[in-house]
Amino acid sequence: MIAIQTPEPFDPIADGPLEPPPGHHSGSRLERVLRRGWFAVTAELNPPDSADPRDVLKAAEPLKDVADAINATDASGANCHMSSMGICSLLSRVGYGVVLQISCRDRNRIAIQGDVLGAAAMGVGSILCLTGDGVGVGDQPGAKPVFDFDSVSLLRTIRTMRDDGTFLSGRRLSSPPRVFLGAAENPCVPPLEWRAQRLAKKVRAGADFIQTNYVFDLARFRAFMARVRDLGLHEKVFILAGVGPLTSARAARWMRTNVPGVHIPDAVIARIEGARDQTEEGKRLAIELIQEMREIEGVAGVHVMAYRREHLVHEIVAESGILDERLNHAAETRVAPENLSS
Amino acid sequence: MYAARRFAVRHARFFERLYNRFEALMVALDPLFARLGYDRLERPVAFIERAIKGFLFDCKMCGQCVLSSTGMACPMNCPKNLRNGPCGGVREDGSCEVRPEMRCVWLEAWEGAARMPRGLERIAIVQPPVDRALAGSSSWLRVAREKAAERRRAMAPPEPTAVSPPERARSTLAKAFRRARRLAPSAAPLAAEPEAALADQAVEETTSVFESPTRQPPHQESGEGRGGENGGGEDRRAKHRGASAP
Numbered sequence: 001m002i003a004i005q006t007p008e009p010f011d012p013i014a015d016g017p018l019e020p021p022p023g024h025h026s027g028s029r030l031e032r033v034l035r036r037g038w039f040a041v042t043a044e045l046n047p048p049d050s051a052d053p054r055d056v057l058k059a060a061e062p063l064k065d066v067a068d069a070i071n072a073t074d075a076s077g078a079n080c081h082m083s084s085m086g087i088c089s090l091l092s093r094v095g096y097g098v099v100l101q102i103s104c105r106d107r108n109r110i111a112i113q114g115d116v117l118g119a120a121a122m123g124v125g126s127i128l129c130l131t132g133d134g135v136g137v138g139d140q141p142g143a144k145p146v147f148d149f150d151s152v153s154l155l156r157t158i159r160t161m162r163d164d165g166t167f168l169s170g171r172r173l174s175s176p177p178r179v180f181l182g183a184a185e186n187p188c189v190p191p192l193e194w195r196a197q198r199l200a201k202k203v204r205a206g207a208d209f210i211q212t213n214y215v216f217d218l219a220r221f222r223a224f225m226a227r228v229r230d231l232g233l234h235e236k237v238f239i240l241a242g243v244g245p246l247t248s249a250r251a252a253r254w255m256r257t258n259v260p261g262v263h264i265p266d267a268v269i270a271r272i273e274g275a276r277d278q279t280e281e282g283k284r285l286a287i288e289l290i291q292e293m294r295e296i297e298g299v300a301g302v303h304v305m306a307y308r309r310e311h312l313v314h315e316i317v318a319e320s321g322i323l324d325e326r327l328n329h330a331a332e333t334r335v336a337p338e339n340l341s342s
Numbered sequence: 343m344y345a346a347r348r349f350a351v352r353h354a355r356f357f358e359r360l361y362n363r364f365e366a367l368m369v370a371l372d373p374l375f376a377r378l379g380y381d382r383l384e385r386p387v388a389f390i391e392r393a394i395k396g397f398l399f400d401c402k403m404c405g406q407c408v409l410s411s412t413g414m415a416c417p418m419n420c421p422k423n424l425r426n427g428p429c430g431g432v433r434e435d436g437s438c439e440v441r442p443e444m445r446c447v448w449l450e451a452w453e454g455a456a457r458m459p460r461g462l463e464r465i466a467i468v469q470p471p472v473d474r475a476l477a478g479s480s481s482w483l484r485v486a487r488e489k490a491a492e493r494r495r496a497m498a499p500p501e502p503t504a505v506s507p508p509e510r511a512r513s514t515l516a517k518a519f520r521r522a523r524r525l526a527p528s529a530a531p532l533a534a535e536p537e538a539a540l541a542d543q544a545v546e547e548t549t550s551v552f553e554s555p556t557r558q559p560p561h562q563e564s565g566e567g568r569g570g571e572n573g574g575g576e577d578r579r580a581k582h583r584g585a586s587a588p
Contacts, residue, residue: 105422109471131422131429134440145422152426153471153519160518168471169507170514186430194452197466198427205426205468213430260431260439 004041004068004323007095010123018125018178025162025208026180028125029097030069033301034209034238039294039322040301042099042211042240043067043313047081056082056090062310066317069097069126071211071303075106077259078138085119092123099182099211100124105132108148109157113167116158120177128182128211129154133260152205155183159206183207185239187224188217188263196227199237209238211303216246216264218292225296234298241293244305245312246282249273283312290320344444347400347416354414354454354461357398361410365489368482372490380483388480405476405484406529411464411522413454418472420447425469470519470530481528488527 010018018027025031033040043063048055063070072087088098100119102112119127131151135143149157157168158181165176183202187195199210215221221241228234246252246264249272256264268285275281286304293299302322306313317323350357375383388403395401395416399409402418408425409416417425421440428448431439438444455461476484509532516523516530523530 131424133431134421136440147423148474149471150422150424150426151429152468156468156518157471160514164514164518166514168511168515168518170510171507184430186432189430189434190432190436190446191428191449191452194427197462201427201466201468204466261429263434 004066004326007064009095010092012093012122015123017120017175018123020178024180026125026178028069028180030099030126031180031208033068038326040068040238040240041066041317041322042069042071042301042303043310044071044073044303044305044307045087046308046310047073047084047087049081051082053090056087057094059310060091060094060096063313064096066314066323067097067304068301069099071099071101071128074101074103074130074132075138076101076103076133078105078133078135078140078143080139085115085122088119088124089122092125097126098124099126099128101128101130102154103130103132104147104149104151104154105135105145106143108146109168112149112154113157113161116161116177116179117173120179124179126180126182126209127158128184129158129207130184137258137260151183152201155181155202155205155207180208181206182209182211184213185210186213186261188213188215188220189261192220192223195224196231196233199228200231200233203233203237207237209240209300211240212242213261214242214244214263214305215289215293216268218289220263221293222296225298229298238300239298240301240303241296241299242303242305243286243289243293243316244307245279245286245309245316246272247309248278248282252282283316286312286316287320290316290322294320294322343397343400346398347419348445348450350398351413351415351450351454352457354457355459357414358410358458358461364482365485368486369489369493372486375483375486380487383483384480387483388478391480391482403478403481404472405479405481406472406531407481407485408469408522408526408529410458411467411469411526411529413451413456413458413461413465415447415451415454417447417451419444423472424448425472427465464525467521467525468519469522470515473531476531484528484531485526488531491532492527 020026021032024035030040030042043066045059045063048059060070070091072084072091073081074084075081084101088100091098102115104112107115116127129151131147135141135145158177158179160166160168161173162176162179162181165173167173185195185199185202202210225234225239228239246255246268249269252264252269252272255262271285272278272281290302293302304313304316306316392401392403395403395407399414399416400419401407401416404418417423421438422429428446429439432446432449433439433442436445436449438446452465455465458464512530512532516532519530
């Protein structure tokens with residue numbers, strides 16, 4: 001059994017805000033792993049439609065041993081679930097590394113800046129700044145779309161809070177939020193030729209790490225990464241490539257037409273369709289993608305999104321072998337004291 | 343108009359040149375505007391601006407025009423009001439995630455920017471969030487006033503004075519989005535807003551039945567912790583009264 005997270009229970013009142021180690025922006029585990037040069041793994045949690053905290057822990061259970069940080073989505077696809085803030089607060093108390101997701105769709109600048117302080121106080125070390133899907137695709141299409149910020153101005157705002165210690169209004173913060181700032185990028189949808197430039201803009205606005213949307217088209221992703229390297233961005237930001245298991249060709253077609261920002265090439269769908277066990281093939285595909293991505297210069301980790309297939313995440317990560325280096329390292333360091341005594 | 347707006351993007355270079363001439367003229371007219379009173383000009387100029395830019399760009403009168411930094415494609419036509427680039431939901435054929443019958447505003451923007459001499463440099467600038475209090479007001483007048491004020495500041499830097507909360511808010515925003523402020527001052531305005539832009543709000547506030555008649559005037563309250571609770575409108579008007587337009 002592999003395990004990369006040793007949960008360190010966190011009590012916000014006794015422990016106070018997470019202190020960043022020297023040279024770090026935050027006390028986030030994800031930042032420590034990335035700055036050490038390890039290939040990082042983050043995983044998306046399927047948020048419960050429940051008010052029971054035990055449901056959150058149950059959802060996190062299959063991810064805890066293989067993810068450096070767990071992303072709690074913020075009503076992704078404009079569907080209502082338990083809030084990212086609630087989930088992150090619970091998980092950080094248990095000691096998991098978490099990524100709070102903030103979408104600009106549902107809250108204005110007053111609410112968001114307040115949430116950033118609240119999250120940091122509750123032990124959230126990383127925040128992912130997102131634009132958010134339109135309200136029309138979700139379960140409440142009559143909702144008012146807010147979009148007061150966009151993901152880029154949101155990044156700059158939180159960076160201003162963290163580094164200058166002020167709200168956007170200029171009012172001083174007595175204790176700024178020490179957070180590791182993330183943003184999303186979708187390398188596989190138009191405008192393909194400008195996606196790297198858009199990433200550059202996010203880096204300029206304050207992004208420390210990037211989690212991409214699903215990548216099923218390696219050719220497009222490679223072209224994107226080549227542009228990223230041309231701009232020198234791979235040295236300024238940690239890029240985690242998004243992967244996930246497809247469960248069947250039918251599900252893949254459905255995702256392609258109904259989920260915004262998902263691009264799946266026909267060849268991929270044909271491969272799944274031709275397999276005897278489509279779920280197994282989808283898993284194999286995810287593992288192969290992870291292994292290929294790891295070889296691409298500038299890819300610092302993977303972000304595994306297995307919506308309602310969380311039980312597969314452990315197998316995918318373990319079988320891809322991306323944690324071997326770290327597990328060997330852990331084994332070596334355990335051996336070290338004995339060597340010293342002999 | 344959708345067709346006119348796509349035409350404008352295809353001829354972004356021409357429209358930018360046209361606008362630059364027009365802007366120089368507006369800035370040169372600043373002394374005249376100041377004498378007539380920016381406040382008095384606000385309504386008629388905004389009316390004309392709405393008609394012209396509404397036809398050409400489907401302008402939404404956000405009051406902080408950034409067309410020169412967005413390839414002459416108005417970002418307020420994006421259903422998510424994105425000011426800094428496309429979202430991740432652009433469809434395979436380049437159409438909008440929310441309104442599939444429309445081409446993504448930011449695909450247009452990047453194409454327009456590529457046609458402009460400094461377009462690609464300007465589209466890379468991080469734009470601040472929109473100041474919703476400026477909606478409906480004239481961007482042209484704001485540009486004239488901001489650029490003229492900047493020129494004056496460059497010649498004779500003003501003496502430091504006590505900073506009021508709305509001023510502090512503006513300077514923090516302008517500092518956080520420094521490049522946007524430098525290239526398009528109207529995107530992050532520093533100067534006081536014209537009375538007319540706030541007129542509707544003012545009427546609403548003074549006639550509100552919830553207004554407490556015994557409330558202290560804003561300048562007598564302590565500076566710290568204000569600005570948030572009661573909204574910026576009152577502060578702005580107080581400041582405007584204090585420091586009249588040059």
